[in-house]
Amino acid sequence: MTTTSAAGALTRERLNGLLESVCDRAGLSSRDAELVKFTNNAVFRLRQASVVVRVAGSTAARTRVPTVVRVARWLARHDFPAVRLLSGVEQPLHVDGHVITLWEYLPEIGPRPDGRDLGALLRRLHALTDPPPDLLQWRPMAEVRQRLAEPEDLSADDHAFLLYECDEVEGRLADLRYVLKPGVIHGDAFLGNVIAGPHGPALCDFDGTTIGPREWDLAPVAVGSLRMDYPEDDHGPLSKEYGFDVTRWEGFPVLRRLRELKLVTSVLPILRSNPAIRPQWEHRMRSFRAGDLNVRWQTYG
Known part of the structure; x- marks a missing residue:
């Protein structure tokens, strides 16, 4: 089964063309630009301008960009420690069917953040009581199903399995009884x-x-400790800092399966466009289908 988005596959050649168009519109230079990430989004760093350019890589990613912009502005109003949109430029930008955002480059020069740091950030985020207007309710399967609607080079058998898994996880999610107060989540x-x-x-x-x-x-961090080769x-530090260990909650196995489903499907729209990720994707898919909880996964790079 092979499907591409209406905007076209994000090949490296197409990305370079988009980057030049964006930079021309924003009055920036694309010279010496570095592609730092290419999974469900493509992220460039403009070395000469200290700017990050983020290109949504799928229909699912494109539909979320307006929310990304609203959330970033909301966090800035609260002086929350987060990346900031580049000021003085229309956000988001629309170029040839693609949706693009520009961000101030934040140099990574501090000590490596750990679980304690993330736990503190989440406590602070969850304490905010005035969410951005029109913020959607959590519907995780909608995103997964969107990815399954536009895969590249996915076999019919794998596609059918993942659709079945969506139904299974969705049914189990409906039966969960959460114990923490709901609200804004990252x-x-x-x-x-x-x-x-x-x-x-x-x-x-x-x-x-x-x-x-x-x-x-x-x-995510709990699943990462169990599944990834970090x-x-x-x-441990995150749960201690936040004050809640999600792995001790009876609903955690369902959230683990959901998280792993998302980690498997996140790159489906670019499996052909970015062939370097395919070996790791196949490794994840094999163990996920087999229900093997002991196999370790690596990052897509």
Whole structure:
């Protein structure tokens, strides 16, 4: 099964063209730009301007950009430690069917953030009581199903399995009884979305920010400690700092399966466009299908 988005596959050549168009519109230079990430979004660093350019890489990512912009502005009003949108430029930008945001570059010159740092950031985020207007309710399966609607080079058998898994996880989620008070959640709270800024750890990546169960914000690091081959375990410090160990809650196995489903499907729209990630994706998919909870995964790079 092969499907591409209406905006076209994000090949490196297409990305370079988009970057030049964006920079021309914003009065910036794309010379010496560095592609620092290319998974569900493509992220460039403009070395000459201290700016980060973020290109939404799928329909699911594009539909979330207006929320990302609202959340970033909301956090800035609260002086919350997070990345900031580039001022003086229309946000978001629309170029050739793609949706793009520009951010102030935050140099990673501080000490490596750990679980304790993320726990403190989440406590502070969860304490905010005036969410941005029109912030959506948490519906995690909608994002996964959008990704499954536009995969690249996914076999019919794998596609059918993942759709079935969506139904299974969705049914189990409906039966959960959460114990923490719901509210604003980051939605993808793992250490990869914490920057070691010069003034301390700062959050980034607000694609998944919604109103939902706080348990979900505590699940990514817990799952990472069990599934990923990270050199350090950040779950213990996070749960101690936050004051709640999600792995001891009876609903955690369901959130673990959901998190792993998202980690498997996150790159489906670019499996052909970015072939370097395919070996790791196949490794994840094999163990996920087999229900093997002991196999360790690596980052997509």
